[in-house]
Amino acid sequence: MLIKKSADILPSEITPRRVYEGRREFVRQLGRIALLAGAQALPFAAAHAQSGQKIPGLKKSAFSTTEKQTPYKDITTYNNYYEFGTDKADPAQTAGKLKTRPWTVSVEGAVAKPRTYGIDDLMKLGAMEERVYRLRCVEGWSMVIPWAGFSLSDLIKEVQPTGNAKFVEFVTLADPAQMPGVRQQILHWPYVEGLRMDEAMNPLTLLTFGLYGEVLPNQSGAPVRVVVPWKYGFKSGKSLVKIRFTEQMPKTAWSLANASEYGFYSNVNPKVDHPRWSQATERRIGEGGIFAQKRATLMFNGYGDQVAQMYAGMDLRRNF
């Protein structure tokens, strides 16, 4: 996935681990105090200590896998979030500064009711569920993650797309002041992703606010991301600021970076290899490191029953 190795992140920009962990502990203490005092009494906690807060009223979902869930520690320390650096450990160390309140998501383009949602209003829009999904990265690793969110279709119905809405574009935050990776030309910022309208409306497509029952940590895409479980992980954009309905197929960050390697569809497909490696198998993170036995990658990441009919008659080798 990596195009250019970014060895030139200034060491001073990377928070030393002890400082980072110290801050986490401080924030955790604040959270406890906030619980005792009542959250409103501490505006600082509300503004800065979102990560770790419980998401109330989570319902179980019929879409969840019963597979063993990847430990929280692995999910939140082995990340791809290039705005915060290109090493897997970078986002956990550098995303702590990201300010996730106040935060707005503007929903615009070919819709009858465009609207800018404050994040807390957006969270109330649908029935929040826990959805345990497999996530398969194009690099050949996978995890099982208990997300918290609701179907993106709940939001789409609210804004009423017009007949011109054929695609949905997801634009994510690109703030050089907060994101060391954005100060380098790793990708064409902002990180943009997209789905066809029927894919966006598929009930599996999750507007995601949390994991393991708590608000998303910053490195996982706080305060809101999309999760599209039958596609390679890079389709699941983090820290969304804009959702735009378009007539034309969006130009995505990865296809702009390398169109021959990263297509618009990017459905998980063990029979269509990446030009530089096989996609037939995957390594489950948290299972015995690099020596763990690989497992077979499933067509549509195992979600074929819910999604295969959307691609009936399409040549998935051409539309990769």
Ligand SMILES: Nc1nc2c(c(=O)[nH]1)N[C@H]1C(S)=C(S)[C@@H](COP(=O)(O)O)O[C@H]1N2
């Ligand atoms: N904004 C943004 N979103 C992103 C990425 C990124 O670099 N920037 N990486 C993608 C990739 S390649 C993957 S595999 C998933 C990883 O999600 P996770 O770190 O929560 O497992 O996020 C995706 N979303």
Ligand SMILES: [Mo]
């Ligand atoms: Mo990925």
